[in-house]
Amino acid sequence: MKKILEIQNLTYKYEEDSDKLNLSGVSFDVNEGEWISIIGRNGSGKSTTARLIDGLMPALSGTIKVDGEVLTEANVWDLRRKIGMVFQNPDNQFVGATVEDDIAFGMENQQIERDEMIKRVDDVLELVNMSDFKDREPASLSGGQKQRVAIAGVIALRPKIIILDEATSMLDPNGRNKLMNVVREIKDEYGLTVLSITHDLDEAVNSDRIVVMKDGEVVRIATPDEIFESENDMVSIGLDVPFTSNLMIDLRAKGFDIPEKYMDEEGLADYLWQSYLKK
Numbered sequence: 506m507k508k509i510l511e512i513q514n515l516t517y518k519y520e521e522d523s524d525k526l527n528l529s530g531v532s533f534d535v536n537e538g539e540w541i542s543i544i545g546r547n548g549s550g551k552s553t554t555a556r557l558i559d560g561l562m563p564a565l566s567g568t569i570k571v572d573g574e575v576l577t578e579a580n581v582w583d584l585r586r587k588i589g590m591v592f593q594n595p596d597n598q599f600v601g602a603t604v605e606d607d608i609a610f611g612m613e614n615q616q617i618e619r620d621e622m623i624k625r626v627d628d629v630l631e632l633v634n635m636s637d638f639k640d641r642e643p644a645s646l647s648g649g650q651k652q653r654v655a656i657a658g659v660i661a662l663r664p665k666i667i668i669l670d671e672a673t674s675m676l677d678p679n680g681r682n683k684l685m686n687v688v689r690e691i692k693d694e695y696g697l698t699v700l701s702i703t704h705d706l707d708e709a710v711n712s713d714r715i716v717v718m719k720d721g722e723v724v725r726i727a728t729p730d731e732i733f734e735s736e737n738d739m740v741s742i743g744l745d746v747p748f749t750s751n752l753m754i755d756l757r758a759k760g761f762d763i764p765e766k767y768m769d770e771e772g773l774a775d776y777l778w779q780s781y782l783k784k
């Protein structure tokens with residue numbers, strides 16, 4: 506399998522004089538087409554890692570390979586074209602006077618032909634369900650609408666990797682699910698790789714692998730099943746055990762036959778329906 510990101514021993518500190526590193530020894534690889542969630546408490550270094558990968562600031566030491574090439578000062582602009590980054594606060598990312606202009610702006614920078622540009626603007630706005638807002642000023646939109654437009658703008662550029670830094674935090678759970686499904690569709694269609702910093706455990710559960718960070722280090726890389734099944738893991742990482750994990754433990758204690766594999770709410774409801782209620 507092709508590795509699209511290879512991250513080795515990254516260190517970083519924001520304050521030059523400080524003894525404390527904000528990131529130390531961060532290493533992980535991402536395969537092309539994978540969906541990786543990065544989870545961890547506030548301040549654990551998730552955003553810092555994302556900013557370094559996107560070349561927004563240079564690492565103190567360590568290497569980042571994007572699509573086989575080591576990121577350097579000389580190629581940072583080229584490599585950044587392969588990465589689309591969506592931040593938590595979309596206000597800082599709008600440059601156009603209207604939603605349409607804003608999405609077109611990034612494509613103009615990449616010298617995409619006009620007809621193609623118009624087509625892509627329409628396509629991505631439809632995908633994120635924002636076609637009716639084409640002529641609106643980005644500033645007039647709600648937080649969730651801004652996040653949808655920001656994601657549309659990045660998708661229009663057809664990057665190889667999309668980094669979402671809490672990019673759906675302003676949406677309600679339903680809106681978040683819908684948007685993530687859109688990202689998933691695009692991912693499947695274009696073989697996109699997704700790196701998503703998230704507090705949303707349901708999203709993490711549905712990813713291929715999870716990178717867990719704590720105090721500036723990667724403490725665990727594993728599949729969602731491996732992580733959510735282990736109560737010890739969850740507690741030591743400082744995350745709440747998901748609601749269904751607790752429920753599964755309680756149900757087992759009451760004599761129900763509940764599999765070991767982690768299930769989300771829908772999965773557990775289906776299982777209980779099929780195994781007990783339907784009979």
Ligand SMILES: Nc1ncnc2c1ncn2[C@@H]1O[C@H](COP(=O)(O)OP(=O)(O)OP(=O)(O)O)[C@@H](O)[C@H]1O
Pocket residue numbers: 519520527545546547548549550551552553554
């Ligand atoms: N601009 C900055 N200047 C100084 N220190 C910073 C800056 N940004 C982050 N830090 C510090 O670096 C460490 C890692 O922060 P980072 O934002 O990467 O964590 P995070 O896991 O993304 O947290 P959050 O979930 O709150 O976004 C924290 O100790 C934080 O206080």
